[in-house]
Amino acid sequence: MQYFSTRGKAPPVGAGTAMLAGLAPDGGLYVPERFPVLAPDAFQPDAAFAATAATLLAPFFADDLLAGALEAVCAEALDFPLPLAAADGFRVLELFHGPTAAFKDVGARFLAACLARLPREGERTVLVATSGDTGGAVAAAFDGRPGFRVVLLYPRGRVSARQEAQLTCWGHNVLSLRVDGDFDDCQRMVKEAFADPALRARAGLTSANSISIGRLLPQAAYYAWAGLRLWRETGMAPGFVIPSGNLGNSLACLWARRCGLPIGPVVLATNANETVGEFFAGGPWTPRATVHTLASAMDVGNPSNMERLLHMTGSPEAARGEASAVRVSDEEIRAAIRRGPERYGQAWCPHTATAVHAWESLGAAAAERPWVVVATAHPAKFEDVVEPLVGAQVPMPPALAGLMARPRHCVDIGPQAHELAGLLAGVSA
Template sequence: MELVNLKDASDAVTFAEAVKKGLGKHQGLYFPKKIKPMDNIDELLALPLVERSIKVLSHLTENELPAETLESIVKTAFYFEAPLVQVKENVFNLELFHGPTLAFKDFGGRFMAQVLSKITDGAPITILTATSGDTGAAVAHAFHGIENINVVILYPKGKISQLQEKLFTTIGGNIHTVAIDADFDACQQLVKTAFDDPDVRDGLHLNSANSINISRLLAQVCYYFEAMSQVPAEKRKDVVFSVPSGNFGNLTAGMIAKTLGLPIKRFVAATNLNDTVPRYLKTGEWAPNKTVATISNAMDVSQPNNWPRIEALIEQGYLPKEILQGDAIDEEYTQVAMKQLAALGYVSEPHAAVAYRSLMKDLQDDEVGIFLGTAHPAKFRETVENVLGQPISLPQALADAVAKEAFSADLPNDYEALKAHMISLLQDKQ
């Protein structure tokens, strides 16, 4: 498989190289040089999740990984379901929170961890990643205990839910967490700066597990196929996906699935008040505002890293621009949507509620709407209980995490402070 740096076409790598590097030169994203459509989509959709995902990922990576290796990776990574749950007539939620950390990022995080463990042959690696909530837990649990891999997770202090924080700051071992006194965009920038610093990038053998890593992105393609497999064949050409969007990896994966031949009619990029993309789609002007804190905090991103990949799909002629529309939902209507879903008998957290609200604003009578449920409602228990006025119980994974002691360092939004901390922490482990 050949991937090209979207900022420097001369920087071309294999799938394994892209996974190990994370980011390319000039902080560029790696993207497939060519995406070939798949044949026999209906036959694929008749297969079970794991068997189908092996075929999809083998096709995307152009058989770069040996068949037995890829089969082992997928079977280990995707051991949980992704059910399509009906909310009302022709409207469904794709529940992506049945993995070990109760969030959609378990798909990408576990796949990446297994890939890296197979292709690095025991060489030391430091995973440096930023999280706006769910990535941290998914990455921490996926990499915990893997030999020769250390993980450093940056997160915005006081800007993610306490339950989200507990899921990844209580693990210890090879998982190291740092609370940064800033917002998520600042955490992302610290990660990018580290990749441009040879002392850290080369000295600590740096890699990233954010959705900028191509392995996470390709893994997420698989659950769009899983969703469509649960839609009656005669309705598949009328499916609209509404995707709660922060860093835009989730939506990018859906658009790759469409490029492969999945018969998705169109997409809605649903954001909260951090509406850079919806405004851009309407005006053509890329004008990020200062990040605003919202109750859908995992989407509090004003400069989404994955957007260049979506633009590449459109500019390279894979998909028409019209297939995507953007919509921003404010705090009031996020809560309205949560109450509307509860009235239908479905308890939702804020991110899925944003996607539901955007979907319902323009879904046509002859269309089937699917909005993505990216996290279990209990991960946002305080918000859900406050909005709905009813208690919700904690799944066992969360209940266990709450009782544990957190291990986390506090640092200012200062790269030199982070660099010194990482070198002190990890240099003797390389």
């Protein structure tokens, strides 16, 4: 399997090379040359998630240096539970049982396990922009791994207190940069660093954002796993409601469906950042400034993975046929959190709450098939929002509590690319 740039001006590469590069040399995003179609009987009925992932991803790694290591990578990286819990009217795919209590653990751990098995010259610098959970997951996945440094950028004042603790508790081979800007500034700075060939080579840059296919491929696997389970139970392809920010998680679901997996309608739950919602409502693709909301990890005004979706479908009209979007206000997020314990027996993080509200807004369509609401983070990561609304303390998972107890380290920088370039030059010296 080869991977091509969405912009068509870079040579094709294998999976491992695409992961190491992060961004294609022409500034585009890597996409697979094709989507292999797998029948449900290609998967063992009672297979664990790691085994399902290895089956789905095998064609994507065909003829690559990582092909022989894929089963070991999946077993190492995907070793925590992903419960498909029952709620009132839908299932909840709980993706927050990894070491940093967020769905980003799946992709970050898979990517780290892959990169650790690839030959490389000198140290690699994993450069990542985060709107909340990505940075902590990437730092945890690469923490203490020889041959790797992590440089993560996050927006000052735009992440929860516990998210910031996770972003700054590492030290050692992790440098945390607090940017005086929003997530789009962080993402722009990362892209500009990758667009500088000399800096890219000198610092040995690779990416762990959802621009990396090493993040997206394992995320496609959990949609395959959940879709297969419900299809075997009910005989119907379930719909998925996905909290959406940079569109990586949503795109992974669409990729899994392209591979023939039993996945029905896909609904993108978005917040007051209206770029995605307006597009799926028929408007033009118009990136704009980020709006700060309760669902802070979804505060993205220019989602980078739209480039992949448009490349896959060929036109805006075709892209709109792949999914729909429901825009959810902060007040609707608050209301969904408030009624979570009484109606559903559990608290939701603000991002999961957007998806719950979106499912509730489906009307008659909610009864036509099984639906899965994707729970992307543990509510304890957002205690300042959740606890006042539910009127109770949300217990922290032990792994998260352990991270909160660590000392914190960060460096403040402005939103200018030259400031990041100077720090990267120092890191690579």
